Amino acid sequence: MTPNRTLTQASLLALGRDVLTTEADAIQALADRLDESFVQAHALLLNCKGRVVVAGIGKSGHIGGKIAATLASTGTPAFFMHPAEAAHGDLGMITAEDVVLALSNSGESNELVALLPAIKRKGAKIIAMTGNPRSSLGNAADVHLNSGVSKEACPLNLAPTASTTASLALGDALAVCLLEARGFSRDDFALSHPGGSLGRKLLVHVRDVMHQGEELPAVSTEASLRDALFEITRKGLGMTAVVNAAGDLVGVFTDGDLRRAMDKDIDLKRAAITDVMTLKPKTIDVNRLAVEAVQQMEQSKIYVLLVTDAGKLAGAIRMHDLLQAGVV
Template sequence: MTADTDFCRLGRAVVETEMAALDALQSRIDGTFADACRSLLACSGRVVVLGMGKSGHIGGKLAATLASTGTPAFFVHPGEASHGDLGMITSGDCIIALSNSGETEEINRLLPAIKRRGLDLIAITGNARSTLAGAATIHLDAGVDAEACPLGLAPTASTTAALAMGDALAIALLDARGFTAEDFAHSHPGGRLGRRLLLRIEDLMHTGEAIPVVLPETTMADALLEMTRKGLGMTAVVDSQRQVLGIFTDGDLRRALDEGVDVHATAIDTVMTANPRCVEVSQLAAEALAVMERHSINGLLVNDAAGCLSGALNMHDLLRAGVV
């Protein structure tokens, strides 16, 4: 039976080999790499990524990374390309082909068609003297001295190097395009980042009749009825112009009861929290969350640009929307 120490020794050896491959890759981020970036920036169509086997998996990831960071891209399986999918590649597109050997038959079979269309071909290989490297407009060397596999067979260090080279391209392009976190969120509207960067308070807040609101002369008893009906654990206290005077929450209720206040005879403006923290409708929902967390509160009143009450929001609304 293999001992734990042997598992760990082999695992560390793999990591060390792949680290060495990445270290060697740094010196190849040079003028040729910059040429590849300029070619991709100048592309008027889409970036089409090709790769077979493990290189295909890396290619699929590269295409996804490019697409989500501002460079329209998609992956085409080379085997399918020669049976019709080549029609997905159009004038103005740019090709990135990944092959460690540079002699992948399914890719090299497509080279004449790519050349006929006059498309830029960026090859990422581990063999600068290969057929693919020679046919490429730009060749990026992702070669490694050794695979991490002790048999020297399974692609390991070579796929790590290709992955890093692809990521380097994607991030260099992201920066050159001035791609922002908000741009990223627009590409990921279903993700948590997208929700945090795109959702605004006005998208989540309670409005109209759903807002718990009372006038300052309202008794505590009636204010409690309003809180119960609206179910937000609070009520706004406003004047006749809907300017916010204060807020009354479950916490204010507990403090008032501890002091023996008569709920039927006491006006709400004598027990409310005056000048409460409010947010504006145009702010991000994430900003409302930050206010709640910073001040350890569970609800906020929402004002419009004129400072009048426009809505109400609580922590449950943010939880349901996935902002938290």
């Protein structure tokens, strides 16, 4: 290895842009030559009654792991199988109902090629993703996807760079087409990602985090301001809903309403709640997503939102509750 070379800012930026351009060109060339083999591969994966087993060695293995993860999280059951481990027992995970997606830029990776006879004896279908259709892997596959590139982004044209990017993009194309064909929805995606922020935003509803029952502050339209203040103190939400005899929500009283009443020199000891409450308060339906409550609070610049169910008061939700639920 030669001593470190000093790159000028201009040469560094030029090299970086050249790498990105080379990889972008590789993906564009891949898109231009997409053909019937892609349709066949899609059909095999869509009709797979088992699981998609993704295999690759070295850099192709890293790309294969990501492809398997993307497939699994978008509605296509998949897992990654390391070829070396497969040769020592993991091959038992493959069944006749599975489809093997094998990645190798050369199509001649020894560890992968050695597995082909056993995979075929098991009856599993093989989709090969290589840069050489006439390779051992390409010839043995039921469907071959050509992920070849004209050159690597590496100045030595040796390190897998553009070729791995092309394989990754081709895997994403398959995953997205399968997602669309399966009718995979936002809710389905959330169910696959329950532990993440996105999952919480798509799964948590207002009803899951709202205060209700005995926790919900509410007074009748016959109540006094004094009664409302006691209710706010007992429930600790900084507000109280105001409902009529039929249980319909007619107003809300908050600490902001109290300050406004004091500014107007209203007799706080004698005032009725209807004299100081805010009519037609902001509300959200009990079945809406919690993230929608966040959006409504931010737009209205409020920190507590009343919740209704068919027009009746059902609960109250605070920004603090949404922060605790991980929605914000």
